Structures are given as C-alpha cells and as structure tokens.
Amino acid sequence: MGGHSHWATIKRHKAAQDAKRGKIFTRLIRELTIAARQGGDPEGNPRLRLAIAKAKDANMPGDTIKKAIQRGTGELPGVTYEEFTLEGYGPGGTALLLEITSDNRNRTVAEIRSLLTKNHGTMAEAGSVAWxxxxxxxxxxxxxxxxxxxxxxxxxxxxxxxxxxxxxxxxxxxxxxxxxxxxxxxxxxxxxxxxxxxxxxxQNYIKLEEKSAEQMLKLMEILDEHDDVQKVHANFDISEEVMEKVAAAG
CATH class of the missing domain: 3.30.70.980 (YebC, transcriptional regulation domain)
Structure with a gap:
C-alpha cells in the first residue's frame, strides 16, 4: 500500500475531528471560491462541479456553498486567494508536494519552511520534486x-x-x-x-522503517493541519507491520 492510500485512510479517521474544528469547511470554501473563477455554472465547470459534490458530502449548508461561489465569481466581495505549489523533502528522503491556497504567499512560504525545518524536513527548489x-x-x-x-x-x-x-x-x-x-x-x-x-x-515510492515512518506521519499531519495547505502529496510507503508498530508506540 502506497503513501497515498495510507494518508487517505488516516485522513478519513481524522475527518470527524477535523470537521468539528472547521478545517474541512475552510478548505472546501476556498476550493469553491477558486473553482468558481472559471465560471459559476457547474454544468460547464468540472472543477466547480466536483467541489460542490465534496461540499455536499461534508454536509455544508447550501447557503454557504452559494456564497462561496458568488465570492469566486465576484458577485460578493471576498478575499483573493492565490494557488501555488511548494516542494520539499521529508524523513527518509521522501519527496513532498504541497498544494497551497493563500492570501499572502510570503507568510505561507515562511510558515511551511519553518514547519519542515522543525520536523525532519527541508524546503526544495521549484521543479526539484514535482517531476x-x-x-x-x-x-x-x-x-x-x-x-x-x-x-x-x-x-x-x-x-x-x-x-x-x-x-x-x-x-x-x-x-x-x-x-x-x-x-x-x-x-x-x-x-x-x-x-x-x-x-x-x-511515480515511485520510498519504503520507510519505523522511526522514519513515525516522523513522516507526524509531519504529514502537521502540514495537513495548516489552513493554507489544501493537499499534501508524498512518495512514502509503509508496510502494514511497520504501521502496526507505529500505532502501538503512539
């Protein structure tokens, strides 16, 4: 099982807790707003159609969805978000690709750099990881x-x-x-x-042992909790045996 599957599973377990903190809604609202820039009609905008479906799956009120879309189309005033990616390396030499939406690029970059440095990771130059x-x-x-x-x-x-x-x-x-x-x-x-x-x-996965796996999962969770991080992608693989050891140690 690859990093994508592991992290998707972990995030599903965290979903209820995240929803209470409003993080899921925050991300969905940003995605709705950005997607609506390409047009407010979901029939002609696949990205908006998917964003609406995700919002409904999360039980977001229809009025909240409507207002997020209207902010994206300019019908309502709102914050202007910029989309960009950041690249880095995590424990065990793993590659990290972060999808970001931010109203202040410099602040977000500085915060992500600090989080990586404090959690066994480093920021990478643009293009060094994305490939x-x-x-x-x-x-x-x-x-x-x-x-x-x-x-x-x-x-x-x-x-x-x-x-x-x-x-x-x-x-x-x-x-x-x-x-x-x-x-x-x-x-x-x-x-x-x-x-x-x-x-x-x-395209390829790096298999992590217990210590690196524990550090990687902690880093993924920390990055995932940052409001400006929409998605975290990483090329790690953790065996079921190691996952059980990490869970027992935690």
Missing part, C-alpha cells in the same frame, strides 16, 4: 462493495487507465480528463466510492 508526481484521478472502492470483474468492466469501459488491487480496496486510476466520466460510470452502476479526487500520484 516525481503525475496528476491522476483516484477512485477508491471497498472490496466488499463490488465484484472485481464487474468493477474492471465498468471502469475500463469508461476510460480508466488501471485498477489496482489492495488488501481491502480497489484503486481506480484515471487521467485527469477521464475522471468525471469514470466517476459517473461508477455511480450509474451503483458502485460506491469511499474516495474520489484528482490528485498527484508518486
């Missing part, structure tokens, strides 16, 4: 929700690139452009997904 990741659509389906052959048939017919088989889940991989079509095909086939997003996927 290790590819943008892909990921749809995760629990194994007990669908027959493998049926999932393969539906996903591949809709344009998916691959279906990876994990211990408890299937990961449907798509190109960014095919993501919407594959997601719709799965929904039409009544195949439930536990995670659906367009994200950066590492």
């Amino acid at each position: 290790q990741f590819q943008k892909k659509g990921i749809l995760v389906v629990e194994k007990n929700k669908v027959d493998e052959d049926r999932l393969l048939s539906v996903a591949l017919d809709a344009g998916a690139e691959d279906v990876k088989v994990g211990e408890k889940t299937f990961e449907v991989i798509t190109g960014p452009q095919e993501f919407e079509a594959v997601k719709k095909a799965l929904a039409d086939a009544k195949i439930e997904t536990s995670l659906a997003e367009v994200t950066f996927v590492p």
Whole structure:
C-alpha cells in the first residue's frame, strides 16, 4: 500500500475531528471560491462541479456553498486567494508536494519552511520534486462493495487507465480528463466510492522503517493541519507491520 492510500485512510479517521474544528469547511470554501473563477455554472465547470459534490458530502449548508461561489465569481466581495505549489523533502528522503491556497504567499512560504525545518524536513527548489508526481484521478472502492470483474468492466469501459488491487480496496486510476466520466460510470452502476479526487500520484515510492515512518506521519499531519495547505502529496510507503508498530508506540 502506497503513501497515498495510507494518508487517505488516516485522513478519513481524522475527518470527524477535523470537521468539528472547521478545517474541512475552510478548505472546501476556498476550493469553491477558486473553482468558481472559471465560471459559476457547474454544468460547464468540472472543477466547480466536483467541489460542490465534496461540499455536499461534508454536509455544508447550501447557503454557504452559494456564497462561496458568488465570492469566486465576484458577485460578493471576498478575499483573493492565490494557488501555488511548494516542494520539499521529508524523513527518509521522501519527496513532498504541497498544494497551497493563500492570501499572502510570503507568510505561507515562511510558515511551511519553518514547519519542515522543525520536523525532519527541508524546503526544495521549484521543479526539484514535482517531476516525481503525475496528476491522476483516484477512485477508491471497498472490496466488499463490488465484484472485481464487474468493477474492471465498468471502469475500463469508461476510460480508466488501471485498477489496482489492495488488501481491502480497489484503486481506480484515471487521467485527469477521464475522471468525471469514470466517476459517473461508477455511480450509474451503483458502485460506491469511499474516495474520489484528482490528485498527484508518486511515480515511485520510498519504503520507510519505523522511526522514519513515525516522523513522516507526524509531519504529514502537521502540514495537513495548516489552513493554507489544501493537499499534501508524498512518495512514502509503509508496510502494514511497520504501521502496526507505529500505532502501538503512539
């Protein structure tokens, strides 16, 4: 199981707690606002359509969604956010790619640099890490929700690139452009997904042992809690055995 799957699982466990602190809503509102810059009609704006779906999944009130979209289209006044990526290295030589939305780039860069330095990481020059990741659509389906052959048939017919088989889940991989079509095909086939997003996927993974794994998971959580960090991507792999040791030690 790769870093993406591990972190996605950890984040799902944290979801309820995060929602109480309002972090999920904060990120979703920023995404809605930024996506709406490309047009306020979700039918003609796939990014906004996905952002609305995520907001509804998080039980965000319709009025909050509407106002976030209106701030993006300029119908309502609001903060102007800038989108950019930051690159770095984590414990064990892992590569980090952070998707950022900020109203103050200099402040955010300084804060992220400080967090990395204090947690066994370093900031990297632009371009030194990004090449290790590819943008892909990921749809995760629990194994007990669908027959493998049926999932393969539906996903591949809709344009998916691959279906990876994990211990408890299937990961449907798509190109960014095919993501919407594959997601719709799965929904039409009544195949439930536990995670659906367009994200950066590492081309190779670094296997971490117990100490580095513990440091990496702590760093990921710290970065993930920063308000300006929309997503954290890293190329680490942790075996189930090491994960159990880390969990027991924690």
